[in-house]
Amino acid sequence: MSALQQLPAGSWILAAVGVANFLAVLAVLRALAPSDPMAARVRAHGQRRAELRAALLKPRSTVRRQPIGLARRMVEQLKLHRGEDARTAAGLLAQAGWRSADATSVFLAIRVAGPLLLALIAYAAAPLLRPDAGNFARLTIAGLGAVAGVYLPMILLKNAIKRRQIKLLKGLPDVLDLFVICAEAGLSLDAAVGRVGREIGASAPDLADELGLTAVELGFLSDRREALTNLARRTGMPQVRGLVNTLVQTEKYGTPLAQSLRVLAAEFRDTRMMTAEEKAARLPATLTVPMILFVLPPLFIILIGPAIIQVLATSFS
Incomplete structure (x- = not known):
């Protein structure tokens, strides 16, 4: 009989409990460890950069689908x-x-x-x-x-x-304000897109990811309009499409970027306020049915219940 088989059953139980406690501590420490969403975005941008570089260096006919x-x-x-x-x-x-x-x-x-x-x-x-x-x-x-x-x-x-x-729309007004600041500071479109993508990484990671990919495509694609159009295509939002059209017109006609973005930011801010007012105006009609079902019956019970109980007690006495 080996030495392991000679150990008592209590030792095996203590060893199992110790291993379970160790795994539980590791799980808690991993859950409490701060996450780094920037690393995933950096990997995604690096992958997109490698794809664009391969597409530029290789003919399209030699790219094989594996x-x-x-x-x-x-x-x-x-x-x-x-x-x-x-x-x-x-x-x-x-x-x-x-x-x-x-x-x-x-x-x-x-x-x-x-x-x-x-x-x-x-x-x-x-x-x-x-x-x-x-x-x-x-x-x-x-x-x-x-x-x-x-x-x-x-x-x-x-x-x-x-x-x-919905997540992209929440961070879009801040992006427009940052674009205005970058344009007034004299940054080019490529630098402004990259800088805004880095600045909003903590508050709007999805929108920062899209802007980072757009910055990569602006540096690699020969047609800058295609890189901006890809941003509108990846989001599928009319607000982003309006931003892309403004940037494309600025690149094509040479209009002042800061002034165009300031007007667009004011329009987005007004649209956001109108949407909030519309939701507030719908609130009374939305609360009508819940009030009838859940508020009025308890109110009637509280107001009329004691009188009914008193009448029933007087009639039975």
Whole structure:
């Protein structure tokens, strides 16, 4: 019998408790450690810079698509990456913050295999929902699962886009003010975009990421208008599109950048105030139904309840 087998059971329990405590302390320390969102943005910008450098150094015809994973192989075998749906999906994924080619392949593969997988899962889970379900009921549930698999990926993607656009919209007025300051200080467009992206990294990381990528593209792409247009395409917001149009017109016609941005910032600030006033005006109509359901019944009970109790006590006495 070895020495390990001769140890008592209490020693094994103490050792297990010690290892569990050590892992718990590590988990707590990792949770309390400060995160560095700047590192992820630096890696993303470096990757985009490498892609642009490779695209400029290599001819477009020699760039090969190497399949990565099952999803990419499925998409390439079905030739889904060559159609209009692939370009539309890539644009929507970029608006949601997923800009890699692998994200497009995974999304297209989910759209293809999702209905089949959800149909099989629904068909297998039908007896759990209805133990007496026949074949027709199970096929009906499977059909509903297939329909959900068709629409669910796009619904989730649009919700992710909407949440990201709300985050971008919150930091846009500050970005315009910083652009005005940089333009009045004499910075060029490239320097202003890079400086504003660095300054708003803590308050608006998503918008800082987009501006950082735009600064990288401004330095590598031959057409500066394409770099600015890519910013509007990646966000899909009319406010950012207005900013891009102002920057493009400034580059084309040589109009003063600070004056144009100051006018645009005032318009955005007025639009933001009008949106807040609109929400405040809708508030009374929105609170009508909750007040009728949750405020008036307790109020009537408090006001009329004692009188009813007194009347009932007098009648029964």
